[in-house]
Amino acid sequence: MTSLAFSLLVTTAWMIPAAQVSAQQYQFNTVNIEGNQRIGDSAILSQAGIARGQAVSAGQLNDAYQRLNNSGLFESVAISPQGGTLKITVVELPTINRISFEGNKRIKDDALGAVIGSMSRRVFNPATAEKDANAIAEAYSNDGRIAARVQPKVIKRNQNRVDLVFEIFEGDNVEIERLSFVGNRKYSDRRLRRVLGTKQAGIFRSLVRRDTFVEDRIEFDKQVLRDFYFSRGYVDMRVNSVNAQLTEERDGYFVGFNVQEGQQFKFGQVSVTSEMPNVDGDAYAALIKVKPGVVYSPSLVEADIARLERQALRDGVDFMRVEPRVTRNDRDLSLDVEFVLSRGQRIFVERIDIEGNTTTLDRVVRRQFDSVEGDPFNPREIRQAAERIRALGYFENAEVNAREGSTPEEVVIDVDVVEKPTGSLNFGASFSSSDGPGVAISFAEQNFLGRGQTVNMNVSTASEARRYGFRFFEPSFLGRDVGFGLELDYTEANSSYSTYDSESLKFQPSLSFPVSENGRLQLRYTAERNEVIAQDANDDGTAFEGAAITADIDAGALFSSSVGYEYSYDTRRTGLDPNAGVLFRFSQDFVGVGGDQKYIRSVAKVIGEKKFFNEELTLRATLEGGAIAWQSGANRAIDRFILTPSQLRGFEPGGIGPRDTGATENDTLGGNMYLVGRLEAEFPLGLPEEYGIKGGLFYDVGNLWDLSDVNLNGATVDGESGSFRHVVGVSLYWDTPMGPLQFNLSDAIKKETYDREQKFEVTLKTQF
Known part of the structure; x- marks a missing residue:
């Protein structure tokens, strides 16, 4: 308040004489500048816009004062003419x-420093x-x-310097207590x-960061x-409004989405019409995958458009x-959809x-673009390239826009990205029903040296197994859509489920x-060194192993x-039904190249997976x-x-x-042979969604048999011809911040007397 009054006084004192001598002209042979310490006289005179010997009016003097005062360099400015001398007195603002x-x-210093404009030494x-x-x-x-308060404070130092301190009161986290929907009849609130990316506050609220109210996230x-x-065919669906209300205690939000679903539409007649000479529409119609009666989806239309345009390029039809x-x-x-x-x-x-x-x-x-410089411009391809860039996972944000180039017949594609960390170093404990407890250390980098390569190194030392692994993957080998992978693994196993140890090295x-x-095809070469190792003998000096395993041990390393090769066919993302998908894999390895x-x-x-009852x-x-x-x-064990519990439970x-x-x-x-079938059902239990808990039922059937060409060394063997075991059970699925866990309680309703059951199991949930 004192500073404001002083400024008004200075302005008034200057303006009154200026009004009285508005027609008076000044000419200063000398300019005296006082009060400046860091800023030189010439810089101040240049900012004022007055030169020695220059004739100036009272209005021009006032303009000079305003320029100095608004420069952001001075706390106060005074200009006074004294005959042929102009006196400029300034008080400089301090430096930080x-x-x-x-x-x-909650937010670290580095992150806060990135959002402020003030800088040290400025x-x-x-x-x-x-x-x-x-x-x-x-x-x-x-x-x-939302209750956070920030107060800037200044601590004066010598030499006209100050320390700028932001005192922060963070307040409590305002979480979303409830997410609800109005107008939804086809799909439940739970589905x-x-x-949504926004989540309700749950039992892991201290770890989940998506249960807070953020307006930008709500728009997304x-x-x-x-x-x-x-x-899913609801082309008339609209989000009429989103209501966010604070609780009375101002510590939580109730967020409600008001939706209008409309009716579900399906594809009617699907046709192709050509308006181009020498282009046969019927030939392109054979490439259309969508059929009448299929639930309408814009992504299916886009997929067929891309298929037609790719064929046009192969046929040499540009634009x-x-x-x-x-x-x-x-x-x-x-x-009805007509592709023109x-x-x-x-x-x-x-x-x-x-x-x-x-x-x-x-x-x-650049390799996410199908187009390069000089190619015909295709807006749809640019949109798809933008989606691929975002899907890389390397960037917090990626914007792709096209603008007119140097001529109206050319466009420039601007890609603006904001990078994010892509590496992780993890230390943790692990537990496996087959290997026991242990510790795990892993390093992963998804964008190694900015080349888009994946590098993964891990060390796992469980009580019954030790694993050391290195993996490298280049998704664009030699600049083409070819992935190059390299795996190197060393494993020492000392499992309580077997009577022998093993050692394995794989390249x-x-x-x-x-x-x-x-469809995708993988070609691979594998070099392995495996050895079956005897365990310590029993107390009476006899060996743990029987005659057949003894023969495997005697074979040495x-x-x-x-x-080999592996062919995979996956329709989970590109199939006609968003609620169904099929994954098929077939592989063969021809051992004996040396x-x-x-x-x-x-x-x-x-x-195969299918969702029912509104998913x-x-x-x-x-x-x-x-x-x-x-x-x-040697044909060794x-x-x-x-078979492991991930293949046949129970x-x-x-x-x-x-x-x-x-x-x-x-x-x-x-x-030498096995066959396993699994049927699973996964469903909600009626618990609050934020708990992340679902239930399941399963039925497994499997058989493992055949010991042809095996040196049994005179051993007495049961089950060589095999028999199918049948298992039923219940599952509990729990989505935690550490990963999805699956608890299985099973009962083998058909088994052999020599089988070894495992009625309870905890494992990571298998992702389809």
Whole structure:
């Protein structure tokens, strides 16, 4: 208040004489500047705009005063003419010695320093400090702490310096106590809450950061909700409003989405019409995948458009554009789609400009584009490239826009990204029903050296197994859509579920590439060194192992060399039904490219999933099997199939299959063939959604058999011909911040007397 009064006094004192001598002209031969310490006389005179010997009017003197006063360099300014001398007196604003934050725990100093405008060794500006305090408060508001208060304080130092301190009162976190929906009839509140990025506060509220109210996130959730309905045929769906109310205690929000679902539409007639000469529409119609009666989805239309445009490029037809013309039939709730082939504008891509990538190399972003400089411009391809860039996981934000280039026939594509950390170093404890408790250390980097490569190193030292692994993956080998992988693993196993130890070293490079829209092929080479090692003897000096395992131990360390392939077909993301998907894998390894053994190992697996009752009930079926065709070399237990609880629940690892019943511990021998089927149902239990707990039922059936070409060494073996075991059970699925856990309680309703059951199991939930 004192500073304001002083400023008004100075202005009034100057303006009154100026009014009296408005016609008077001044000419100063001398200019005296006082009070400046850091800013030189010439800089002040230049800012004022007055030169020695220059004739100036009273109005020009007033303008000089205003320029100095508004420069942001001075706390106060006074100008007084004294005959042929102009006297300028200034009081400089102090410089900022250092900036500190006090009271902040939720947001670190580095993050707060990024949102403020004040900087050390710059001139202190009170107005800027106030803006900084508001920016810090807004950062806390976005973090869910709307009661946060920030007070800037100044501590004076010598030499006209100050310390700027932001005193922060963070306040309590204002969580979302309840997420509700009004107007939804097809899908329950529980199902819609799973779609949103915003979550209700739950039992892990101290770890989950998405249960706070953030307006930008709510806007994003509105779009996600619309996309969810659109992809399921509800083309009239609208989010009418979102109401957010604070509780009386101001410590929580009640957020309600008011939606209008509308009716579900399906595809009606689907046709292709060509408006281009020499382009046969009927030939392109054969490429359309969507059929009448399928639930309408914009993503299916986009997929067919992309398919038609790719074919046009293969046919040498440039600038062909596919326009979907949709006709609405309210009587039968169908949408007729006519794909019109027309010639688009002759516009080319002039260049692609990428900004904001300080670590990520330009080529990592560029390879997400199907177009390069000089190619015809396709807006749909640019949109898809933007989605691929965001899906990389390297950036907090990625914006892709097109603007006119140097000519109207060219466009420049601007890519603006904001990078985020992509590496992690994890230390933790682990527990496995097969390996026991242990510690785990892992390092992972998804964007190694900014090249888009994945590097993973892990060390796991459980009580019954030690694993050391290294994995590397290059998704664009030699600049093409070819993935190059490299795995190196060393394992020492000392499991209580077997009567022998084992040691394994594996080296495996691989190449993978797409062979169809949903199919991918991997080619690999594998070199392994495996050894079966005897455990300590019993107290009476007899060996743990039976005759068959003794033969495996006597074989010593064996080296195997193989080439193989794996074909996978996945419709989970590109299928016609968003609530169903199929994953199929088939692999073969031909062992015997050198080494001590020769055989062919074949494995097949198919998984199908379907959601029912408005996506509340999930049914999943799995069928997998394998066969080994042995040719030469020692056929040991560690070379054959041994079933684990992840394949057949209700039994220990190696709990079923051929067994040396003459041995002290009934050694598990594995088998050359296996077949397993699993049926699972997953459903809500009626508990609050924020608990993340679901229930499940399962039925497993499986068999492991065949010991052809095995040196049994005179052992007494049961189960060589095999028999199918049947298991039923219940599951509890729990989504925790540490990962999805699955608890299985099972009962083997059909088994053999020598089998080893495991009725209870805790494991990570298998993701389909």
